[in-house]
Amino acid sequence: MVAIFLLVFVFVSTKCSATLTQANHEEADNLRDTLDSNETMVCDVNGTSVDCSFRGLQYIPENLPGNLTSLNLRANNIKYIKGTSFQRYQALAKLSLSDNSLEIIGLTDFEYVSSLTMLDLSLNKIVYDNINNNAFQNLSKLYYLDLKQRDDVTESTTYPRALEDLDALEYLMVDGFDNYLPHLPNLKELYFSSQYGRCNIPHLRRDIFKNLFNTNITGIYLSKCNIVNVDEGVFENFPRLESLDVSWNENLTFGPMCNITFGLKNYFKRLNTNNIYQYFKASECTVIWKEHVVNLMNTSLEVWTLEGNHIIKVDPNAIYQVPLSLKYISVQDNMLMVGDYSDIIVEHQLLKHVIYYDTSKLFGSHLLPSNHFGKINYSQAPKYTIPHNVLFTRSQIKTYFQVIDERLQKFNITSDKSNKSSSSNQTVTEYLDLSECLSDTYKVMFELFTVEGLRYLNMSKTYLGYTLLDNGTMFERFVSLTTLDISSNGILQLKEHIFDTLHKLERLYIGNNKLSNISFDISPLTNLKYLDLHSNRLETLNMKTMESLSNLKNVTVNIGGNVLRCDCHKQNLKFLVWIATTNVVFEDFEHTLCYFINESSIPIGDLNIESFKLECEPPAYSVLTLVTSFCILIFLMIIGGGLLHRYRWNLRYLYYMTKFKMVGGYQRLDDVEYDKDIFVSYANDDTEFVRNEVIPKLEESGHFSLLVHARDFQAGEFVADNIVRAVTSTRVTLAILTRAYVESKWCMYEMNMASLEGINTNRNVLCVIMKDNIPPKNLPIELIEVLKSKTYIEYPESEEQQEQFWERLITTLK
Ligand SMILES: *[C@@H]1O[C@H](CO)[C@@H](O)[C@H](O)[C@H]1NC(C)=O
Ligand SMILES: *[C@@H]1O[C@H](CO)[C@@H](O)[C@H](O)[C@H]1NC(C)=O
Ligand SMILES: *[C@@H]1O[C@H](CO)[C@@H](O)[C@H](O)[C@H]1NC(C)=O
Ligand SMILES: *[C@@H]1O[C@H](CO)[C@@H](O)[C@H](O)[C@H]1NC(C)=O
Ligand SMILES: *[C@@H]1O[C@H](CO)[C@@H](O)[C@H](O)[C@H]1NC(C)=O
Ligand SMILES: *[C@@H]1O[C@H](CO)[C@@H](O)[C@H](O)[C@H]1NC(C)=O
Ligand SMILES: *[C@@H]1O[C@H](CO)[C@@H](O)[C@H](O)[C@H]1NC(C)=O
Numbered sequence: 001m002v003a004i005f006l007l008v009f010v011f012v013s014t015k016c017s018a019t020l021t022q023a024n025h026e027e028a029d030n031l032r033d034t035l036d037s038n039e040t041m042v043c044d045v046n047g048t049s050v051d052c053s054f055r056g057l058q059y060i061p062e063n064l065p066g067n068l069t070s071l072n073l074r075a076n077n078i079k080y081i082k083g084t085s086f087q088r089y090q091a092l093a094k095l096s097l098s099d100n101s102l103e104i105i106g107l108t109d110f111e112y113v114s115s116l117t118m119l120d121l122s123l124n125k126i127v128y129d130n131i132n133n134n135a136f137q138n139l140s141k142l143y144y145l146d147l148k149q150r151d152d153v154t155e156s157t158t159y160p161r162a163l164e165d166l167d168a169l170e171y172l173m174v175d176g177f178d179n180y181l182p183h184l185p186n187l188k189e190l191y192f193s194s195q196y197g198r199c200n201i202p203h204l205r206r207d208i209f210k211n212l213f214n215t216n217i218t219g220i221y222l223s224k225c226n227i228v229n230v231d232e233g234v235f236e237n238f239p240r241l242e243s244l245d246v247s248w249n250e251n252l253t254f255g256p257m258c259n260i261t262f263g264l265k266n267y268f269k270r271l272n273t274n275n276i277y278q279y280f281k282a283s284e285c286t287v288i289w290k291e292h293v294v295n296l297m298n299t300s301l302e303v304w305t306l307e308g309n310h311i312i313k314v315d316p317n318a319i320y321q322v323p324l325s326l327k328y329i330s331v332q333d334n335m336l337m338v339g340d341y342s343d344i345i346v347e348h349q350l351l352k353h354v355i356y357y358d359t360s361k362l363f364g365s366h367l368l369p370s371n372h373f374g375k376i377n378y379s380q381a382p383k384y385t386i387p388h389n390v391l392f393t394r395s396q397i398k399t400y401f402q403v404i405d406e407r408l409q410k411f412n413i414t415s416d417k418s419n420k421s422s423s424s425n426q427t428v429t430e431y432l433d434l435s436e437c438l439s440d441t442y443k444v445m446f447e448l449f450t451v452e453g454l455r456y457l458n459m460s461k462t463y464l465g466y467t468l469l470d471n472g473t474m475f476e477r478f479v480s481l482t483t484l485d486i487s488s489n490g491i492l493q494l495k496e497h498i499f500d501t502l503h504k505l506e507r508l509y510i511g512n513n514k515l516s517n518i519s520f521d522i523s524p525l526t527n528l529k530y531l532d533l534h535s536n537r538l539e540t541l542n543m544k545t546m547e548s549l550s551n552l553k554n555v556t557v558n559i560g561g562n563v564l565r566c567d568c569h570k571q572n573l574k575f576l577v578w579i580a581t582t583n584v585v586f587e588d589f590e591h592t593l594c595y596f597i598n599e600s601s602i603p604i605g606d607l608n609i610e611s612f613k614l615e616c617e618p619p620a621y622s623v624l625t626l627v628t629s630f631c632i633l634i635f636l637m638i639i640g641g642g643l644l645h646r647y648r649w650n651l652r653y654l655y656y657m658t659k660f661k662m663v664g665g666y667q668r669l670d671d672v673e674y675d676k677d678i679f680v681s682y683a684n685d686d687t688e689f690v691r692n693e694v695i696p697k698l699e700e701s702g703h704f705s706l707l708v709h710a711r712d713f714q715a716g717e718f719v720a721d722n723i724v725r726a727v728t729s730t731r732v733t734l735a736i737l738t739r740a741y742v743e744s745k746w747c748m749y750e751m752n753m754a755s756l757e758g759i760n761t762n763r764n765v766l767c768v769i770m771k772d773n774i775p776p777k778n779l780p781i782e783l784i785e786v787l788k789s790k791t792y793i794e795y796p797e798s799e800e801q802q803e804q805f806w807e808r809l810i811t812t813l814k
C-alpha cells in the first residue's frame with residue numbers, strides 16, 4: 001500500500017518537474033528576448049557615448065538614448081543593418097561596426113545618419129560588390145572610413161562606387177588590389193597596408209591612383225602589399241605627397257626605387273623602405289647606388305628608414321644625391337662596413353642636419369638563421385589584437401612614421417632646434433644608436449658625428465666590456481649627454497673617472513653587465529635621475545656610491561637581479577640600513593632580492609632591518625666579549641701571579657704579623673727586652689759548624705744568648721710560626737750562608753723573614769755570614785737582592801783569620 005503511494009508520488013512529482021522545466025525554458029527565452037531589446041542594461045552609457053562592444057549582440061540596439069553621438073558596436077555578432085536601425089540616432093557622429101559579420105551594405109543602411117563623420121566597417125565579411133552604389137549618399141560629412149575586410153572572405157575585384165559620394169572623405173582605409181580607386185577630392189591619407197585587412201598589389205600601376213591625381217593626398221601607406229614591380233612616376237601626380245610607406249614588401253628591393261621616387265615633389269618628407277628584401281636570404285648584399293636616390297635630390301626628405309635590407313655600402317656617387325635635409329636616418333639591422341664612402345659622408349656633410357641616427361644591429365643579419373627569429377619583430381604587423389573600448393581599429397595600428405614621431409617626442413628632438421642651428425656648420429646630432437654593433441663601430445661613428453652635441457647615446461650590446469676595462473676617456477667629449485646606455489656589454493669594471501665630464505647626464509643604464517663592485521665615481525653626475533644597475537653581480541654598494549646617490553634630489557635606482565647580501569658583514573649592514581632609510585626610489589623593488597648566507601633570499605624591502613641588526617650584533621658581541629675577557633683574565637692572572645711571586649715574602653710576613661696580632665699571644669718587645677740576642681739561621685748540613693764554632697764563640701766568648709732552632713724551637717708549633725717568632729723576638733738574625741742553606745726551603749724562609757722584619761721595624765736585623773764561596777749565578781734572585789742591600793761577612797779559610805773574624809763579628813753584633 002505504502003509502496004503504491006510512493007510510486008504514484010514519484011510519478012506525479014517527475015511529471016510536475018518536467019512541466020516546470022519546460023516552463024523555465026520558455027521563460028528564459030522570453031527573458032532573453034527582453035534582454036536583447038533592453039540594451040540600456042547591456043551597454044555602457046557615458047553621456048552621449050555608448051559602448052556596446054564585446055556584448056554578443058546580433059542586432060543593432062534600438063532603445064539607446066536618441067541623442068547619442070558615439071556608438072561602439074565593435075566585436076559583436078551583427079549580420080545586417082535593418083533599414084530603420086539608426087533612425088533614432090540622427091545625431092550619431094562616430095560609429096564602429098568593426099569585427100562583426102556584416103556581408104552587405106544596403107541603400108538605406110546609413111540613410112538617417114547624415115551627421116556621421118567617422119565610420120568603421122573594418123574586419124567584417126563585406127565583398128565590395130555587395131555595397132550598394134548609393135549606400136553612402138547621405139554621408140556628406142564623413143571624413144573617416146575604414147573598409148578593410150577579413151582575409152578569409154572572397155577578395156573583391158572593384159572598389160565600391162559608393163565611395164564617389166564621399167566628398168568630405170579625408171582618411172580612407174581600404175583593401176588594396178589591382179584596380180583603380182574612384183575620385184575622392186579631399187583625400188589626405190590612403191591606407192592600403194595589410195597590417196590588418198588585406199593588400200595584394202604585385203604590380204603597382206599608375207592606373208590605381210589615376211582618379212586621385214592632383215588631389216592633396218599627403219600620405220600613402222603600402223606596407224605588406226606584396227609589391228614587386230612599380231610603374232615609373234606612380235606618385236608623380238601627387239604634388240602634396242609627404243609620406244610614403246613601402247616597407248615589408250619583401251620582393252620589392254631597391255630596383256624599382258627610381259620608379260617609386262620619380263617625380264616626387266619638394267613636399268616629400270618621409271620615406272619608409274624597411275625590409276624590402278627577403279630577410280632570411282642572407283646571400284643578397286645590397287648597395288645603395290646613385291639611381292636609387294637620384295630622384296630624392298629635389299625633395300626635402302627628412303625621415304628615411306632603410307632597416308633590414310642587407311645593405312653593405314653606399315656608392316659614393318649616391319651620397320651626393322641624398323638631400324641634406326635628412327634629420328632622421330635609421331639603417332638598423334644592415335651590414336654596413338667601413339669604406340671610402342665614410343669619408344665622403346663626412347666631406348659632403350651628409351649627416352650635417354641629422355639629429356637622430358640609428359645604426360644599431362649592424363651585422364645582425366650575418367648570424368645564423370636560427371638566431372634571426374628572436375630579432376625580427378613581427379609584432380610590427382599585428383592582426384586582430386585590438387583591445388576593448390577602442391572605437392576605431394585604425395587608431396590601434398600605428399604607422400611607422402607615428403612610431404618615429406613618438407620616439408622623437410619622447411626624446412624631445414624637435415625640428416625647430418635643428419632649423420636654428422642649420423645656419424652653422426655644426427652637426428646637431430642628438431641621438432645616436434650604436435647598439436648591437438661590433439665593438440669597433442663606435443670609432444667610425446664618433447668621427448662621423450660631432451659628439452659634443454650628442455644627447456642620447458645607446459651603446460648597449462656592443463661588446464664594450466674589454467674596451468672599457470682600460471679606456472677611462474671613452475665618454476670624455478660627450479659633454480651634452482643626458483642619456484647613456486651601456487647595458488649588456490659584459491662590463492667587468494669601469495674606470496673611476498669615466499663619467500667625470502657628463503654633468504648633464506640624467507639617465508644611465510649599466511644593467512646586464514658583470515659588475516661586482518662600483519669602481520666608478522658617480523658624484524660628478526649631479527643631474528642623475530635614473531640609474532640602472534640591474535642584473536649585475538653586485539653584493540652591496542660602497543659608501544661613496546651611497547653618499548653620491550643620497551645627495552641627488554630625486555633619483556630612481558634599479559638594483560634588481562644582483563646578488564645583494566643579507567649578511568652581517570659591516571659594509572653590508574651599512575648598505576642594508578641605507579636601503580631602509582634613504583630617500584632614493586628603487587625601481588622593481590619587489591624583485592630586488594637579498595641573499596642570506598645559506599643562499600636563501602627575500603625581497604630586500606621585506607627585510608626588517610632593526611631585527612636583522614639585532615640578530616647580527618649579539619653573537620658578534622658575546623664572542624668578542626668572551627675572547628676579550630678571557631684575554632684580560634689571562635693577563636690579570638699573569639700579572640697577579642707575577643706580583644704574588646714577586647711579593648710572596650712580603651705577603652707571608654704580613655700574614656704572620658697579622659696572625660700574631662689577632663691571636664694576641666704575641667707582642668713585639670722593646671729593644672731591650674728581646675728573649676734572645678741572636679737567632680742563628682742555618683741549614684741542617686751545617687749543624688756541626690754551628691755546634692762547634694758558632695755556639696762556643698758567640699755564647700761563651702761573646703756572651704750573647706743564642707736561639708738555635710734544633711735546641712730552642714717550641715715543639716708543637718708550625719715551623720713557619722716558629723721562624724717568624726724567632727726572627728721577631730731576637731735582635732739579630734745571623735744567617736750562615738752555605739750551599740745547603742741556599743737549597744733549603746726553610747732557610748730561605750728565615751732569611752726573607754728577617755730581611756722583611758728589618759725593613760718593617762727599621763732596625764738592622766739580618767747579618768749574613770758567607771761561609772761557602774758560592775758563585776753569584778748559583779744564588780736565587782731574591783737572595784741576591786737581600787745581599788745587595790746588606791753587607792755580609794765572608795768566613796775566612798785560615799784559622800788565624802777566623803779568630804779575627806769572630807772578634808769582628810762579636811763587635812758588630814754588640
Ligand atoms: C528594461 O529596462 C527598463 C528600464 O529602461 C527596466 O524597467 C526593465 O526592468 C528592463 N527589463 C529587463 C528585462 O531587464
Ligand atoms: C565618460 O567620458 C568621459 C569623456 O569622454 C571620460 O573622461 C570618462 O572617463 C568616461 N566615463 C566612463 C565611466 O567611462
Ligand atoms: C540625452 O538624452 C537623455 C535621455 O534619453 C537625457 O537624460 C540626457 O540629458 C540627454 N543628453 C543630452 C546631452 O542632451
Ligand atoms: C538621403 O539622400 C537622398 C538623396 O540625396 C535624399 O533623397 C534623402 O532624403 C536623404 N535622406 C535623408 C534621411 O536625409
Ligand atoms: C590643395 O591644397 C591647396 C592649398 O592648401 C588648395 O589651394 C587646393 O585647392 C587643394 N586642392 C584640392 C584638389 O583640394
Ligand atoms: C617573394 O618571392 C618568393 C619567390 O621568389 C615567394 O616565394 C614569396 O612568397 C614572395 N614574397 C612575397 C611577400 O610576395
Ligand atoms: C620602372 O618603370 C618602367 C616604366 O614603367 C618599367 O619598364 C621598369 O620595368 C620599371 N622598373 C622596375 C624595376 O620596376
Ligand SMILES: *[C@@H]1O[C@H](CO)[C@@H](O)[C@H](O)[C@H]1NC(C)=O
Nearest residue numbers: 263293294295296297298299
Ligand atoms: C633637381 O632640380 C634641379 C634644379 O632645379 C634640376 O636640374 C634637376 O634635374 C632636378 N633633379 C631631379 C632628379 O629632378
Ligand SMILES: *[C@@H]1O[C@H](CO)[C@@H](O)[C@H](O)[C@H]1NC(C)=O
Nearest residue numbers: 409410411412413414416417
Ligand atoms: C624640449 O626641449 C626644449 C629645449 O631644450 C625645452 O624648452 C622643452 O621644455 C622640452 N620639452 C619637453 C617636453 O621636455
Ligand SMILES: *[C@@H]1O[C@H](CO)[C@@H](O)[C@H](O)[C@H]1NC(C)=O
Nearest residue numbers: 347348349422423424425426
Ligand atoms: C662651413 O663649412 C664651409 C666649408 O666646409 C666653410 O667654408 C665655412 O666657413 C663654414 N662655416 C662656418 C660658420 O663654420
Ligand SMILES: *[C@@H]1O[C@H](CO)[C@@H](O)[C@H](O)[C@H]1NC(C)=O
Nearest residue numbers: 446470471472473474475476
Ligand atoms: C678611448 O675611447 C676614445 C673614444 O671616445 C678614443 O678616442 C680613445 O682613443 C680611447 N683611448 C684608448 C686608450 O683606447
Ligand SMILES: *[C@@H]1O[C@H](CO)[C@@H](O)[C@H](O)[C@H]1NC(C)=O
Nearest residue numbers: 528529530553554555556585
Ligand atoms: C621624481 O621623479 C619621478 C619620476 O622620475 C617623478 O614622477 C616625480 O615627480 C619626481 N619628484 C620630484 C619631487 O621631482
